[in-house]
Amino acid sequence: MTRALTRKGEATRARIVAGAAAEIRERGVDEVRLEDVMAHTGTSKGQLFHYFPDGKEELLLAVAQHEADQVLTDQEPMLSNLTSWPAWQAWRDRLIERYLAQGVKCPLNGLLGQTGRRAPGAQAIVTGLMWRWQEAITVGIRHMQSTGDIAGDVDADRAAAALLAGIQGGVLLLLSTGKIDHLEAALDLTIERLRADARTT
């Protein structure tokens, strides 16, 4: 009953989500009409409401999930292998490169301010994303502690929270000012601090 999607149907659904996501990234959530999605993905209104019976809200939710997953996927395999300082550097470089490339077109932007209010479930998606993100960083720190590269008395959770906050703020400031400086400063100074603490041990 809850399952009734042909392979073709699944493909169409995916096409709609991906297209809508792209459109939203490009022009912002509240600027994107259902008709835009239709035009951009070559679909009709009937299809939209066939795959998303609850209309725009349901579609937005699917897009949110899609984008949230993408954010973490983009950081792989670096994010899951923070096992040496060069690896941390590689992850840091990937982040900078990513956000520099996408510039203002940030998936999070759409998810947060906007979608968060509309769909109650979107809030959960964002929270989940942040949690997974921070968890990955925490694991990285703990691993570095196990190898003695980071001092054992560092509170891994707290440090990861601060680092994640720096990243989010850096991206936010990239969005409003167009400069990558904040993200760079936050990343570099925080990581630098973790390395400095190691020498203390």
Added chain:
Amino acid sequence: MTRALTRKGEATRARIVAGAAAEIRERGVDEVRLEDVMAHTGTSKGQLFHYFPDGKEELLLAVAQHEADQVLTDQEPMLSNLTSWPAWQAWRDRLIERYLAQGVKCPLNGLLGQTGRRAPGAQAIVTGLMWRWQEAITVGIRHMQSTGDIAGDVDADRAAAALLAGIQGGVLLLLSTGKIDHLEAALDLTIERLRADARTT
């Protein structure tokens, strides 16, 4: 010609802006209709378009400016007097207290994701706010350097950028997760680092 506001008119205009700002903080930009503002401020449609001929967009811009100013005002006089470690602590406490109190109802949230796209001028307002904010922090750091409380070789601009990023990200995470932990961690760890550097000198 550009000036034609009676004292009464000015009062009404201010009432509209303040009321709209409150409404938006409470329920989000895209949930607030012009009628809501009218009801909440005891005004009529005629008045709205009398004081804001360009309609909603112009009103939103005025609200954005109003909120941006408020953000910095809320941090005074602490923000302008970062001249000792207790003063830094007082500022830090004020920030935590502020954001803890207002919780999800963040003026920035409305300004950024939403208003930023709609009104082109809103972007400038946010940028200006961030710039003023960071400048104040930079001044604080420089002052601490002049008294020897912070090492002279610290790049004040860079450190301020990182701190501001941490704050913004902390607030963002407060909005999505409801927890103040990130903001606290970012603030405390970054300030702690500035103090630690002093001992190095």
Added chain:
DNA sequence: ACAAATTTGGACCTGCAAGTCCAGAACCGG
């Protein structure tokens, strides 16, 4: 190949919220 299911297209409906308009009240200067 055939019936049942899904998938697709697009015309149509509907409600709502922004924006228009104007007439009358309140206010201001002399």
Added chain:
DNA sequence: CCGGTTCTGGACTTGCAGGTCCAAATTTGT
């Protein structure tokens, strides 16, 4: 008081975007 201006109220218009509906095309299982 009185002409001009600003302020206020609210009825009316309008466009548009989300959502409904159904009939035709396609696919699926057997």
